[in-house]
Amino acid sequence: xxxxxxLLACGVAAASFSVLLHQPRSTILVSSVVxxxxxxxxxxxxxxxxxxxxxxxxxxxCCELAARLMKRVxxxxxxxxxxxxxxxxxxYRTMRFVVDGEYSRAVQTGAATLLGxxxxxxxxxxxxxxxxxxxxxxxxxxxxxx
Amino acid sequence: xxxxxxxLDAVCLASQLILENGGETYRAEETVERxxxxxxxxxxxxxxxxxxxxxxxxxxxxxxxxxxxRVHSRSTDLNRIDECNDISRKVAAGxxxxxxxxxxxxxxxxxxxxxxxLLIAAxxxxxxxxxxMLGGGWTEFGVSFFCGALVQWVLTPxxxxxxxxxxxxxxxxxxxxxxxxxxxxxxxxxxxxxVISGAIMPLLPGLATTNAMRDTIRGDLxxxxxxxxxxxxxxxxxxxxxxxxxSMWGGGLK
Numbered sequence: 001x002x003x004x005x006x007l008l009a010c011g012v013a014a015a016s017f018s019v020l021l022h023q024p025r026s027t028i029l030v031s032s033v034v035x036x037x038x039x040x041x042x043x044x045x046x047x048x049x050x051x052x053x054x055x056x057x058x059x060x061x062c063c064e065l066a067a068r069l070m071k072r073v074x075x076x077x078x079x080x081x082x083x084x085x086x087x088x089x090x091x092y093r094t095m096r097f098v099v100d101g102e103y104s105r106a107v108q109t110g111a112a113t114l115l116g117x118x119x120x121x122x123x124x125x126x127x128x129x130x131x132x133x134x135x136x137x138x139x140x141x142x143x144x145x146x
Numbered sequence: 147x148x149x150x151x152x153x154l155d156a157v158c159l160a161s162q163l164i165l166e167n168g169g170e171t172y173r174a175e176e177t178v179e180r181x182x183x184x185x186x187x188x189x190x191x192x193x194x195x196x197x198x199x200x201x202x203x204x205x206x207x208x209x210x211x212x213x214x215x216r217v218h219s220r221s222t223d224l225n226r227i228d229e230c231n232d233i234s235r236k237v238a239a240g241x242x243x244x245x246x247x248x249x250x251x252x253x254x255x256x257x258x259x260x261x262x263x264l265l266i267a268a269x270x271x272x273x274x275x276x277x278x279m280l281g282g283g284w285t286e287f288g289v290s291f292f293c294g295a296l297v298q299w300v301l302t303p304x305x306x307x308x309x310x311x312x313x314x315x316x317x318x319x320x321x322x323x324x325x326x327x328x329x330x331x332x333x334x335x336x337x338x339x340x341v342i343s344g345a346i347m348p349l350l351p352g353l354a355t356t357n358a359m360r361d362t363i364r365g366d367l368x369x370x371x372x373x374x375x376x377x378x379x380x381x382x383x384x385x386x387x388x389x390x391x392x393s394m395w396g397g398g399l400k
Binding site: 006009010012013016018019022027073079082083089091092094095117120124129 | 168169170173222223224225226227228231264265267268269271272275276278279280281298339340342343344346347348350352353355356358359360363364381384385388389392393396
């Protein structure tokens with residue numbers, strides 16, 4: 001499959017997952033576009049642990065920005081947008097190795113999967129903390145609050 | 147001026163709704179504080195946990211009123227969080243009284259008719275698209291589409307029967323794997339890896355993990371730890387379901 005089909009699938013998946021989570025309609029498109037952006041960064045960085053972190057950071061920042069602009073809660077955008085990065089394939093491979101009795105490979109894959117998840121969670125947290133610290137200073141001038 | 151009980155009801159209901167529908171604990175606490183500010187309550191102390199909520203309102207010098215709210219079920223409904231947030235913002239800005247807010251919040255809490263067909267379709271499309279994203283071809287797309295639809299079809303009644311979420315996580319993992327393995331018998335040349343990993347993507351506790359980290363980093367250690375434990379357990383149950391089915395299949399189920 002060529003890269004553009006993968007990215008298209010990523011966007012469709014993020015959008016339909018948003019429907020599954022009862023996301024408000026007006027926010028679904030944003031989630032989908034942001035997820036494509038994040039996933040292309042992830043692919044460009046060769047799917048390393050750092051790629052998980054940087055791609056999630058990009059997604060987090062975009063979603064926080066969108067939340068401020070549309071005056072919505074950032075969680076609405078992040079939940080749908082981040083899901084393509086979650087390492088489901090790593091989890092499956094870990095389980096496969098466990099079942100086959102290849103424990104050293106299972107531990108190796110499992111650790112990489114865990115690091116990926118930690119990277120995602122850290123990035124989302126950092127983007128939200130950074131944004132709220134930075135935005136609060138400007139909010140008084142604009143009279144907006146989020 | 148609203149009666150104090152109405153105020154208390156409205157505030158409790160708002161934060162309870164946020165906790166029940168997948169909101170962060172700090173958001174529940176912030177909502178209470180913001181609403182109380184808008185309603186002119188001089189002092190408020192609130193502690194929100196994933197499983198409950200305690201708050202004390204200080205009315206005058208030596209007059210306080212407290213309430214504990216238990217949160218029994220937790221699921222994800224972002225639309226409700228959005229609506230709650232909208233109401234709390236209006237209350238904070240003084241555009242809504244406590245009684246109006248209470249009515250609006252009761253409207254949100256009322257169980258909605260789930261469009262079941264839409265959810266099943268969304269689940270099928272999600273699973274199938276993730277399969278393609280993870281390197282599957284059109285055959286894998288088809289198999290995964292069925293997996294996603296059937297898993298959602300089974301999960302909804304399980305939720306209604308009040309099966310604990312951890313158990314349904316395991317059932318979902320096992321069911322996905324079984325369906326994918328059956329798919330390899332029906333259709334030739336199915337690569338099972340993208341099918342299973344694509345189909346379990348919607349079942350992974352992505353929101354819970356990020357919420358857990360966020361709570362921990364903000365200093366809500368109890369909520370963060372509790373949520374992290376929940377997320378890890380739910381991944382392990384999912385993995386156990388997959389592993390169980392894989393080993394049963396390898397061990398002669400075929």
